[in-house]
Amino acid sequence: MKTVLNEIVPSKEEEKILKKAAEHFIKKLNAGLKNAKAILGGSVAKDTFLKGSYDIDIFVQFNKELYKNKDISEILHEKLKKVYKSAAKISGLHKIHGSRDYFQVIQDPFTFEVIPILKIKKADEAKNITDISPLHTYWVKKHGKSLRDEIRLAKAFCKANKLYGAESYIRGFSGYTLEILVIAHSSFNNLMKAASLWKSGMKIDVKKHGVKELNKSKISPLIVIDPVQQDRNTAAALSEKKFNEFIKLAKKFLHNPSTGYFTKEKFDLDKIKSAAILRVLPLKGKEDIVGAKLIKCMEYIHKKLREEEYEIQNHDWHWDNEAYFWYFVKNKNLPDKKKHYGPPIKESKHLQVFKKRYSHYPMKEDGARVYVELKRKHTNVNQFLNELIKKDSYIKEKVREIKIL
Secondary structure (H helix, E strand, O other): OHHHHHHHOOOHHHHHHHHHHHHHHHHHHHOOOOOEEEEEEHHHHHOOOOOOOOEEEEEEEEOHHHHOOOOHHHHHHHHHHHHOOOHHHOOOEEEEOOOOOEEEEEEOOEEEEEEEEEOOOOHHHOOOHHHHHHHHHHHHHHHOHHHHHHHHHHHHHHHHOOOEOOOOOOOOEOHHHHHHHHHHHOOHHHHHHHHOOOOOOEEEOOOOOOOOOOOHHHOOOEEEEEOOEEEEEOOOOOOHHHHHHHHHHHHHHHHOOOHHHHOOOOOOHHHHOOOEEEEEEEOOOOHHHHHHHHHHHHHHHHHHHHHOOOOEEEEEEEEOOOEEEEEEEOOOEOOOEEEEEEEEOOOHHHHHHHHHHOOOOOOEEEOOEEEEEEEOOOOEHHHHHHHHHHHOHHHHHHEEEEEEO
């Protein structure tokens, strides 16, 4: 793994530049704060960030007793505007809406995420999940100091294979979950060995909290108990699909531990040219919300294709600045007519309504149901998609623009 580490571990110089930028930002912000203090957080504080990553988390801790009933997001926003003078007019400052609003400050090449939190000593004192973040940082630094590069391997592995991120449109592994998993198994390789044997419902409780039951909303195929908060599953967002993909990749990696598993494959339209492809311009806004709308739109189109009786062998998507949806369709051309089924024959009342509505069509039987044959408006998949994306209001609400490639 030495070759991989050379590619993903930041150099001493890069680490120095990143931490100096963070120190400068924190110093400037703290000069304008009262009864609050900005501190470094996230993967930079834990020293588990990857080479070329310039995202820096800054947590602004407000005194719990003084601010527990106040809007600390709005207070921080006003402080940031004062620190940056005309920041309201500067495109580099953005408010991001969430369970508690936070802020993004862009100072190229760095992106600072400034998150208001209450200063707490124990997880059960938290008013918001973000309040616990410094406790996560402390735990990882304490237990993962000798495993920083092993954690980096896990992060690079998941990023390269589209398994990284707990956002609703990804539903993969969060950075914190991967940190816990590597610490629990003492190395990346041991994690791969363990993961190759995982079954749905696997529970990892590194602190041995002995949690027997979790709220149904926190159940996922992999349960990773937060070492600093025993009633929280850090992998609650993980989907069955991503869980199974991780297991499959772990098995493949153990069979042939190639460096290719840590390199993100470049998106290539030529590789999917036999599919029906849609080019999509996403809406503007918070990444998580925009991404969720994109994936809902992709799945909605998939559902409509299947309803029209197209056989979809595989479908997927890619999103950078613009997005692509693609559908590998087995039967790109359909017969002129399709079967339109009515109610079961035994439901005489509903059957009469159906017969009256389609009285101009020959009524046919198929087992316990009747059907009529209706003429299709479109028999080609691209014709159908073109009509769908032009007229369907659900699709129009989810994206800015969409067209067949």
